[in-house]
Amino acid sequence: MVLALYNTLTRKKERFVPLQDKRFRIYDCGPTVWAEQHIGNLYRYIVSDVLRRALRYSGYDVTEVMNITDVGAIVGDVDAGEDRMAVAARREGLDPLAVAEKYADLFFRDGARLNIERADIVSKATEHIPEMQALIQTLLDKGHAYVAADGVYFDVSSWPEYGKLSKKPLDELVAGARIEINPNKRNPADFALWRAAKPDDLQKWPSPWGEGKPGWHIECSAMAMKYLGPTLDLHSGGEDHIFPHHECEIAQSEAATGKPFSRCWMHVYFLRVEGQGMHKSIGNVYTVSDIIERGYDPIAFRLLALGAHYRTPLNFTWDSLGAQQERLVRWRSNLKRFYRDSGASATDELTADLRDEFVAAIEDDLNTASALAVVEKALHRANLAESREERAAVVGRIFDLDRVLGLSLREAAVAQDELTAEEARLLRERDAARAAKDWKKADGLRADLLKQGIRVHDEKNGTTRWERI
Numbered sequence: 001m002v003l004a005l006y007n008t009l010t011r012k013k014e015r016f017v018p019l020q021d022k023r024f025r026i027y028d029c030g031p032t033v034w035a036e037q038h039i040g041n042l043y044r045y046i047v048s049d050v051l052r053r054a055l056r057y058s059g060y061d062v063t064e065v066m067n068i069t070d071v072g073a074i075v076g077d078v079d080a081g082e083d084r085m086a087v088a089a090r091r092e093g094l095d096p097l098a099v100a101e102k103y104a105d106l107f108f109r110d111g112a113r114l115n116i117e118r119a120d121i122v123s124k125a126t127e128h129i130p131e132m133q134a135l136i137q138t139l140l141d142k143g144h145a146y147v148a149a150d151g152v153y154f155d156v157s158s159w160p161e162y163g164k165l166s167k168k169p170l171d172e173l174v175a176g177a178r179i180e181i182n183p184n185k186r187n188p189a190d191f192a193l194w195r196a197a198k199p200d201d202l203q204k205w206p207s208p209w210g211e212g213k214p215g216w217h218i219e220c221s222a223m224a225m226k227y228l229g230p231t232l233d234l235h236s237g238g239e240d241h242i243f244p245h246h247e248c249e250i251a252q253s254e255a256a257t258g259k260p261f262s263r264c265w266m267h268v269y270f271l272r273v274e275g276q277g278m279h280k281s282i283g284n285v286y287t288v289s290d291i292i293e294r295g296y297d298p299i300a301f302r303l304l305a306l307g308a309h310y311r312t313p314l315n316f317t318w319d320s321l322g323a324q325q326e327r328l329v330r331w332r333s334n335l336k337r338f339y340r341d342s343g344a345s346a347t348d349e350l351t352a353d354l355r356d357e358f359v360a361a362i363e364d365d366l367n368t369a370s371a372l373a374v375v376e377k378a379l380h381r382a383n384l385a386e387s388r389e390e391r392a393a394v395v396g397r398i399f400d401l402d403r404v405l406g407l408s409l410r411e412a413a414v415a416q417d418e419l420t421a422e423e424a425r426l427l428r429e430r431d432a433a434r435a436a437k438d439w440k441k442a443d444g445l446r447a448d449l450l451k452q453g454i455r456v457h458d459e460k461n462g463t464t465r466w467e468r469i
């Protein structure tokens with residue numbers, strides 16, 4: 001598989017091949033761990049997860065680094081203001097690192113609920129202060145940064161390519177960047193690499209430029225290059241990261257090394273809720289726990305996410321989640337039936353067309369919606385299969401393709417379902433009623449079981465079979 005991925009830097013779909021051998025070096029901007037992540041943030045990591053799985057499915061090595069921002073992100077993403085970690089620490093009466101640990105744990109818990117595999121390297125900003133300081137020193141030495149009264153700034157006038165990712169001229173960037181007047185900056189577009197400590201700061205480190213803490217952008221550059229070298233194959237993030245975050249990462253990384261920082265830039269569009277952006281004031285900010293509390297399987301949300309393209313806004317509604325939940329239940333129960341009947345095999349030649357069609361969809365800029373349509377087609381084929389051999393081959397192929405989709409279809413199909421003691425008692429009673437030809441009682445018990453999610457089938461040979469729905 002050779003993916004054609006849309007590169008924000010060139011505004012084109014490009015063949016995505018690694019710089020070296022068969023190893024992809026990927027950096028994904030991680031969460032700021034100051035609050036529980038909502039489904040919009042987690043949606044983005046589902047896309048990253050599918051990309052990583054698709055590359056591994058094709059036999060590539062992938063090394064992905066994801067940061068945990070536990071210092072340096074400012075409320076509103078402006079250049080000066082209150083650190084999000086300080087806000088959370090005050091809100092919860094905890095030390096900032098305790099806040100970070102709490103919300104990082106919740107982030108990984110929700111990631112696991114959505115079958116998002118962990119990045120190979122998870123790096124915390126607070127554990128990489130020396131690397132950030134070294135990068136800042138290099139920028140100072142090369143004349144791309146200057147020390148001011150309130151910290152160290154990157155000098156955008158020293159870097160003519162500033163703006164190449166967001167494709168905006170400098171004056172437009174300045175006008176649109178929510179920049180506050182700061183007399184310490186030479187140019188309003190200059191951005192902070194290091195912020196001098198204020199008396200009440202909870203997080204600060206000694207540095208050659210006085211006590212303080214790093215800016216948000218320098219964190220990602222320093223950690224990406226520490227683990228992946230000066231040039232990455234891909235850097236990903238949300239559409240909101242294009243400017244200023246990624247624009248600043250490119251400027252400071254390339255100014256320091258003289259090499260291209262990332263060959264491809266991938267940006268995932270926002271998730272919208274009922275057609276609107278998520279806002280606390282609207283009350284439409286939902287978490288994975290909300291999804292579970294309303295009785296949905298988090299994997300139904302994953303299926304919903306895969307039904308959209310990452311470069312179009314995904315519109316989340318509870319109705320659309322319900323529809324995907326039904327789809328997931330149908331897929332699982334059909335697969336369970338097919339698997340019980342025929343098992344699963346890896347007979348390639350019977351299903352090569354399904355694999356090719358699936359791969360072609362993923363290769364086309366991760367067209368996951370078309371990839372899901374291939375699974376629907378495969379399920380249809382398994383249903384109509386004329387031999388157990390054919391059905392087993394299709395089931396095996398679906399399990400194989402799910403290595404990319406991550407919907408746990410194999411696990412659901414092969415799981416040995418067991419009845420609870422109460423369900424087993426009802427089923428035994430019903431068998432006894434049938435044996436006594438008490439059809440009215442048998443039908444009543446069948447209805448009771450159905451209410452509990454157990455559908456009973458009476459087979460022609462007189463036996464009964466049940467399935468959980």
Ligand SMILES: [Zn+2]
Pocket residue numbers: 028029030220245
């Ligand atoms: Zn970042």
